[in-house]
Amino acid sequence: MSGKLFLVPTPIGNLEDITxxxxxxxxxxxVILAEDTRTSAPLLKHFGIDKKVFAHHQHNEHKASSEIVRFLKEGKKIALISDAGTPAISDPGFFLVREALKNGLEIECLPGATAFVPALVNSGLPSDRFTFEGFLPVKKGRQTRLRELSEEERTMIFYESPHRLLKTLEEFINVFGEDRHISVSRELTKVFEETVRGTITDVKQHFETNVLKGEFVICLAGKS
Structure with a gap:
């Protein structure tokens, strides 16, 4: 009897958000597959979960997936978690899901934490229709993608790191205009959670003189 692959969301900050x-x-x-076993260890310990944990990340997922498929065919129950949030959303998971489906294996994705949903809902921007862009290309294809999005009418959602945030906001000003409305959230569900809303220029000025720490979620208004 075949096993099952479970995609298990983990808290993006506050441990109380796990289901x-x-x-x-x-x-x-x-077996538990973790994006980074060192990051997942405190979470698993907190909830008294003592299981075999193996690393499954972007550098080994292609090679490891065939072995995982074999375990599933042997009847094993395997849970995949990322460092935070839902697997396969800007995190490893897509390739393994595709390989499991190719082999006719059962998959179950649990509902749970993902950073862009609370960021979008509290942004004040339209949330009935939106496009999730995740991380923009770092170099090749970045400007091309931004130009393509210049005509997008839906709310756009991006993930960004602290050291690239100001550069990204400057690029947004050049492509979308300084008066386009934006909402930037950081440290979601954590003690120092912050959301800054306003024009791109206003928000950029705020972060030029304030803390740049944590993972950032950017919600950008679509073209009027």
């Missing part, structure tokens, strides 16, 4: 079901699945799994 009862997620904890149960992690306790029942034969």
């Amino acid at each position: 009862f079901r997620a904890v149960r699945i992690l306790k029942e799994a034969d």
